[in-house]
Amino acid sequence: MNNEEYLEFIKVRNKNRTVTDSELQDAISKAKLIFEANHKPTVHFERSIFINWTCAIADCKYCYLSTKPKHKAGTQSTALRSHESILAEALICKLMGWKIGYITGGLRVESVDQIIELLKKLNQVNQKKNLMNFGPYAHSEIKKLKPFTGGMGSAIESFDEELHDFICPSKPLVTLRKFLTHLQTEEMHKLITIILGLGENRDDINLVSENITKYDINTVQLCFLKPQADTVFETVPAPDMNYMAYWVAQLRIKHPKLKIKVALVKERMDDLHLLLEAGANGFSRFLCFKEFAQEQACTLEIECEKANRQLVGNFTSLPNFDIEAEVAKLPFDAELKAKILPKAEQYYLKLKKLAKKASS
Numbered sequence: 001m002n003n004e005e006y007l008e009f010i011k012v013r014n015k016n017r018t019v020t021d022s023e024l025q026d027a028i029s030k031a032k033l034i035f036e037a038n039h040k041p042t043v044h045f046e047r048s049i050f051i052n053w054t055c056a057i058a059d060c061k062y063c064y065l066s067t068k069p070k071h072k073a074g075t076q077s078t079a080l081r082s083h084e085s086i087l088a089e090a091l092i093c094k095l096m097g098w099k100i101g102y103i104t105g106g107l108r109v110e111s112v113d114q115i116i117e118l119l120k121k122l123n124q125v126n127q128k129k130n131l132m133n134f135g136p137y138a139h140s141e142i143k144k145l146k147p148f149t150g151g152m153g154s155a156i157e158s159f160d161e162e163l164h165d166f167i168c169p170s171k172p173l174v175t176l177r178k179f180l181t182h183l184q185t186e187e188m189h190k191l192i193t194i195i196l197g198l199g200e201n202r203d204d205i206n207l208v209s210e211n212i213t214k215y216d217i218n219t220v221q222l223c224f225l226k227p228q229a230d231t232v233f234e235t236v237p238a239p240d241m242n243y244m245a246y247w248v249a250q251l252r253i254k255h256p257k258l259k260i261k262v263a264l265v266k267e268r269m270d271d272l273h274l275l276l277e278a279g280a281n282g283f284s285r286f287l288c289f290k291e292f293a294q295e296q297a298c299t300l301e302i303e304c305e306k307a308n309r310q311l312v313g314n315f316t317s318l319p320n321f322d323i324e325a326e327v328a329k330l331p332f333d334a335e336l337k338a339k340i341l342p343k344a345e346q347y348y349l350k351l352k353k354l355a356k357k358a359s360s
């Protein structure tokens with residue numbers, strides 16, 4: 001399939017992915033009962049912490065990093081983030097009551113030893129083992145990482161092999177399946193990200209569900225196509241909210257205990273309550289250092305309330321923290337703390353400015 005044929009294929013598929021209001025309401029009413037019987041009526045923000053902005057694969061057709069130069073393994077890169085910046089962000093998230101969903105970024109940029117070094121420090125900030133969303137890794141690498149991570153995952157994109165391998169030619173589904181099998185052998189927490197809008201159809205819910213069972217997946221993150229400039233998807237319309245909520249509801253019905261996360265879609269914040277009513281446990285992609293206390297944060301609170309969910313963490317009011325004292329409490333040497341402090345102060349200042357803007 002070339003790009004033109006593929007775009008035609010998507011257009012046909014997209015026509016078949018309509019979900020009517022009554023179909024959605026029917027699915028939500030079942031999903032809601034299952035959610036209530038199995039989960040707390042809360043909702044969490046899970047921040048994805050990026051540790052780099054480059055990728056050694058760099059050819060997945062939907063991804064922003066596919067429009068950037070490919071990272072060459074072993075070279076120094078300015079697209080690597082400093083540990084002090086990552087740790088400062090993690091500290092501010094903790095203070096604000098925001099969870100760390102996982103560390104992530106482009107693939108094959110840091111060595112396993114470098115990631116272990118980072119995880120050791122991050123785990124001390126969070127006082128728990130953090131997840132990583134970077135797969136696939138070889139079994140030997142997973143064993144090495146296992147003592148330091150709370151679980152591992154990868155963007156799977158789609159379990160439709162032909163579709164997947166067209167979209168991600170250098171990250172074939174077979175290697176991702178092997179990765180999930182190794183995680184299963186190691187009895188680790190498994191996270192997958194499915195991206196809707198890449199050409200799947202409604203029936204693919206069954207395919208995803210079979211694989212959740214097959215690999216004993218603990219967390220599914222549903223992301224929705226965000227068409228990127230200079231990619232084949234540039235002109236492909238993103239899925240609508242009914243379709244997104246239908247996926248959440250069907251996964252909730254089929255997997256009562258599964259943790260379901262959704263990536264927020266800024267343009268569709270007014271319908272977030274549908275995703276929550278359909279059984280999502282949490283959300284990612286809230287731009288906390290841009291949107292804190294702004295219109296989107298207010299909508300977030302309203303939508304959670306509409307869905308009868310208690311939103312955990314601060315989104316519109318800023319607690320008063322002594323950042324210097326908080327950094328001083330971290331279990332690191334004086335040199336590292338001295339590097340973390342100005343970064344943490346910068347993050348906190350950003351939140352202060354947004355809070356001030358909101359009150360003026």
Ligand code: SF4
Nearest residue numbers: 055057058060063106
């Ligand atoms: S491997 Fe991940 S980061 Fe790299 S191009 Fe593909 S989707 Fe983007």
